[in-house]
Amino acid sequence: MDFDPLLEAARKLVDDGITPACQLAVARDGDTVCFETFGAATNDTRFCVFSATKPIVASAVWLLIGEGLLDPARPVAHYIPEFATNGKQIVTVEQVLLHTSGFPNAPMDPIEGGDAVTRVKRFTEWSLEWEPGSRFEYHALAAHWVLAELIERLSGYDFRDYIEERICAPNGLPHVLGLLEEEQDDIAPGVPLGTAPADSPLPTVDTKILDRPDVRAAGVPGGGAIMTAATMARFYQALLHDPNRVWDADVLHDARANVRCSLPDPIMHVAANRSIGLVLAGDDGLHQFRYGMFGKDNSPGSFGHAGAHCQVAWADPATGISFSFLKNGLEADMMGDALNVIPITDAAAALR
16 A cells, blocks of 8 residues: 555645644554654654544443343433433433434533533433434534443443443553543643634534543543544454454444434534444445545445544445544634545545
8 A cells, every 4th residue: 555645645734734743544454554643742642532432432332232231212211210301201322322312512511421420410400402303413522421321321330441341452452531640641732723713613612621631531422532543543443343243243234334314414514424323424425524534535335433623533344444543733613624634534545
């Protein structure tokens, strides 16, 4: 594979002052075949991956589904009775996974969310903003606190420990969510850049808060994982091949290939193409508009998830390649910043 166009595109982002540091990795056949870092970081530096965290947490939920402990069609309140307040008794687990559950802006302080008692108390206060299942609206943080509680209720483990023991360890991955303060060395700090346009369609989320040591330790399930690009690329190799049979084969296939939500995305103006935890490229030719993470040559079967400030993670079954790109430049104009990353995702998708 010719990695030169990919590496040059990433190097240019640092040279042009778009980000202080960035890191990328390409994996294939279970091995990392390219791993490079540019700017004020090294290959040992870890980055906050923001919402690219979400599939890792969802993949823990898939274990519960595969073991028959969780039925996505059931209401959340069947498993968490305290959730059945203010009309939320009708919200299903599937709707939570698909961002159609109707509480996209429900508040949760990260430290509260990291504690089971205060997390559930906050659930009881949440109200619906619209009818569950009637529309798609990205739930930046709220939905995955619900998934964290489901993991704890049904597994008997702290959700961070469950992800460590059942997802990370079997796949040879390091601890990525809920890092203790003594485990937080070599993390690239987020660097705020620019200002957001007044007419930005994106919700305002304080991503810089994820640099706080106590917030990192809380393990925000919707966006707080810390890792290298190589770790992320290896996670997606596990989703492609599952050599250690971590997941039930049918559940994994469903997550990788079954579009359960094709409602329009009000931000990107394309079908959401959501499975139970992943964004699927699809065959409508609009895959590059799905959060800017897919490259022009990604196949319709590609799947992945982006993170705030243009973190990228995907796998392409047609080529066997998984790819991750991470950076610590927190450009306030995230829609505009996505244009800077298109040459990188295009170069990665063109690898053969």
